[in-house]
Amino acid sequence: MRTRKFFSGVLTCLVLALATAAAQGGETPEVQPAAIGQTPPRLSYTQGQVSFWRPGAQEWAQAQVNTPLAPGDELYAASPGTLEMQAGGRAFVRAWAGTQIGLDNQEPDFVQFRVTTGHASFDLRTLEAGRTVEVDTPNAAITIEHAGYYRVDVAGERTSVITRRSGEATVSPASGAAVTVAPSEEVVIEGTASPQVSSYAAPPLDDWDKWNYARTDQLLDAVSARYVSPGTYGVDDLDLYGTWRVVPTYGPVWVPTAVPTGWVPYSTGSWILDPFYGWTWVDSAPWGWAPFHYGRWVFVDGFWAWAPGPVAPRPVYAPALVAFYGGPDVQVSVGLGGPVVGWVALCWGEPLVPWWGPASFHRPWWGGWHGPRVVNNVVISSTSVVNVQNITVYRNAGVRNGVVVVNENHFGHGPITSSRITRVDARHLEPIHTAPRLAAAPASFEPTARRGTRPPDEALRRPVVATRPPHHWEGSASGGERRGGPAGVPIASPNLVSRPPQHEGAPALPRAPFGWSTVERPTGDRVQPSSPPRPEAERRSGRGPTGSPSTSHQGPAEPGQAPQVARPTPAAPQVPTSPKTEVTKRPAPVLTTPPPVTGQAPAEQHRSPQVARPTPASPQAPAHRVEAARQPSRPLPGEPANHLSPNRAEAGKASHEGRAPGPRAPQGGPEKQPGGRGGG
16 A cells, blocks of 8 residues: 555656646746736827837837837827827827827836927826826926826926816926816916916817817727727727627627738738837738737638637737747748748637747747637647647638748838738748847837938927936847937936825825916806707607607606607817917916915916917818728628617617618728627
8 A cells, every 4th residue: 555655656746747847938827917018008090290219210200000109219290290199998198289299107007208399188088096197398297196188288498287177187396396286277387497387277178179088089989899808909990990790609700891802910010129028010000909919810701800809807918919930941932032030810719929028938828818728729728738839730820821921131120011922831831939039120110111200309308307217228128228319319317306295194285376367267168068859759749758848958758768869979079180380379468466365366267378379270080091991792701790779769760660770881981880789
């Protein structure tokens, strides 16, 4: 008996030793997403002249939508120009014409922007507890810890901060005490050495503010949010450029409807170097964020479809979801050969082998994937130990032209569309289980090969006030660090100030003194909400809900009734396409020594006459760059996913036949399925 137990113990130890050896270069216990990295802000919208610069690039390049942003990146909106960054699931940063804005820091609980000139808005519909947004300007550092709408205007030696929607911020000037900005208030900081701080009532919304409000409303009202993890970026783009279907194997999948014949995933874009993630894919399609950083691509009934997989509690970002191939001795075709680099989109449940981050490097990883795990076309359990060297089969490699191949000297040197090699037998390529180890060039930091508009050098040289120094990359994935500004222009070190205590029990910050002005904002200038629409039956009878003639103020419907209310169609958001560079100033009043403030003075209703605010041009609807939708020659896979409830009637449509109205096509774009919460 003792002998049997002895051999049993030896056998157990041997099995454990073999399992440990097999795990080398394979999978360790599930790596936490925080060890992999966090979702970077993305450039989500551009119109007009918008430029981009990343440390390591030689010159400013034309900005490309869907570029993941990293600390050290600079953006410039010339005139005319508008840009938008998404910094959270419900957080957007936008800049108007003549605005220089940079990303200086990004940490799990802190993100830091720098605005040296121009007009920027921070539309933060939600802000997680403990998360701070800082905006550094030449006059003061602005700390935001509450959801709201914030407007920052920097002109000359003056900075103004406007808070709306219950927003509240802290302004820390270069010298002097920090002050708080109350909701619906404007604080003006003039000068840098001895700044003068004054407060005024927030001015009425201008066209730029109204466009910001409308655009955020549109982005957050996306039908595609039904199928993806909460907080996924770029969901609204999926509504505009594709359709959702339900297929038996994969559930809801999204099929792009405006791609050319022969298109495959990861074939229209470029590889750029990110200082943390290394090689990162930037797709040139306007919808090219979510399908290339989350989920998997599948080939169903002759169509490429993006499968987000089962909904996860939160999305986990990846710079690309591909497997790389290599083969230095492969003869691609007659007269072509030498080293090549290839990649293929990961299919349903296949693992990613991260090429960044020491905690996950060279280990199979299913971060953010809540579906089945598939290795070499076999479903495995979550506890299986997988050696990356044993992963040899990627399903999408068997699809015609599914593997994208370029010469090694073309990888990371701008868009790969013109340099792609199509005459290649993917069976001669082998997975390399890491990213290509290629030397970086200035073009490796530019998402496009087109030159961008260079901002004025004085805008780059202006020092700002900050509570933390900008992040410097040392020993980063790109092998470099931030040594200077764009094209040799040195970036001045910030004037560091202490951040006021924000913890519970800390003394309340003082309010800025009321500024003196003869311009008063009327209290009745706010737009009042209109009366709600009446039920269809009341409109036909011309009587109110109680049988009396209808009036302009209608009460609620009788209990138990479910009137078919026509849903109003919101107007498309308006964007200023050619904002004037000149600004309109009110005649400056003759200033005298302001009277001492003793409580709530009437000046609280005054608006600052000193801050030059832009005069917007006639706004136009944002031009979504929608490719012409191709009508498929055969039915799409699966069944439609977006059905309206049969009990809902659209405006002007009767539902007496018991059917929901058919799909409607938005102006100038592909077919868009109407939203709803009906079963799919």
